[in-house]
Amino acid sequence: MVRLEDARRIIAAAEKKAQELGQPMNIAVADEGGNLVAHVRMDGAWLGSVDISIKKAFTSRAFDITTQELAKHSQPGGPFYGIHASNDGKVMIFAGGVPLKKNGKVVGAVGVSGGSGDQDHAVATAGASAF
């Protein structure tokens, strides 16, 4: 279960990492049902990344995988190519979504958007580590 206080701790850790990288981010946390628990847009972060951060969190929980990993399988020619058209357009297939696990089971996810794929993934990982 991902409570609001968990989401806030995750977001705080992600924000700290984003500040270290000097890149403002959108950070979203989804629960076991893939539904949004909390979202923040850091000052100066991209407007278009509000939606993307929320969808990366959904995607990561929806398929119990990092979106960085999902990306590898979703390129043209890959086994999941076309998956971005499913779920009413809520599936994001690039880095920044990381599952939240409890006793080895995925119970939610963090989604981060606002920088390069590597930055987004690093910030999401920092957030997930605080869970």
Added chain:
Amino acid sequence: MVRLEDARRIIAAAEKKAQELGQPMNIAVADEGGNLVAHVRMDGAWLGSVDISIKKAFTSRAFDITTQELAKHSQPGGPFYGIHASNDGKVMIFAGGVPLKKNGKVVGAVGVSGGSGDQDHAVATAGASAF
């Protein structure tokens, strides 16, 4: 301008009011462009209200009005009846959206969803007062 620290202060005031009412809520804050700055879902709040809270904040900024007031004009026979079909379904025409003003000018909005219309409006108003 609605900064993340403003949004957090607004959300804290709204959460306090929701706790007093004993009704968990979704609370969203939008900026001058109608774009999301932050959102929280309090533990136990309705899942379907994540979307509604975000859209009430958008609506209130989009028309510089509380959604409680907009509701009056948007009923069958009213001058704005049918407005809920505009803006790709992002317009919510029931109470819970309240504009944020600075020097008399609307610069953002709060959207709250999770209880009765009166409760949502009261919580949004408490949030807006902290701006």
Added chain:
Amino acid sequence: MVRLEDARRIIAAAEKKAQELGQPMNIAVADEGGNLVAHVRMDGAWLGSVDISIKKAFTSRAFDITTQELAKHSQPGGPFYGIHASNDGKVMIFAGGVPLKKNGKVVGAVGVSGGSGDQDHAVATAGASAF
């Protein structure tokens, strides 16, 4: 045929009327195909009315009628009730859309949004008169 220079003349006349009324507006002009020729958002006009003005122009041309008149037939119990759900949500059923006619034939439309229904209709009519 509605050329860009026609649209600009129409918009200028509509803006003049809006300034007289002291109400900033969104003004859109559609051509014979119902497609947008030009749009302006006057400073301070509602953000949510960008979409509405464009859709009022589409609607007025799509059914060769003012949206004020269409509104009467589109209320619950009316013969066109439910028409707002057609055309992928592009049909607006409240005042502010006015057809552009040439030799008695509808060849385009003006859509205005930003004030009361009466204001929107008055500004759209002023625009259409300049055609």
Added chain:
Amino acid sequence: MVRLEDARRIIAAAEKKAQELGQPMNIAVADEGGNLVAHVRMDGAWLGSVDISIKKAFTSRAFDITTQELAKHSQPGGPFYGIHASNDGKVMIFAGGVPLKKNGKVVGAVGVSGGSGDQDHAVATAGASAF
């Protein structure tokens, strides 16, 4: 802040460039929130480009980048591949969107569509230069 008079100056400069190139264009200007300020379709420009010009302006502001540059990162195998599925289909990943800057900060964008990618980019750049 992008006022309507700014948008008109930008559009005039873009139109001038389009005329030099002999290619009619759709030209759109968005503000800091990514919302449309003004749009024109030059006589003879593609109908399908109305929507594209508006979305290029949104995209360029949403990610503070030219859509020509965004295109490079959004190809299959690239770090942002799949971004076109975000933001409810409003993200355009080909040339023609250019940010508007004030004191180094992005405060809006121009979107142009109607010719080749190079032509669209050249016309949008001419428009942005007039800001």
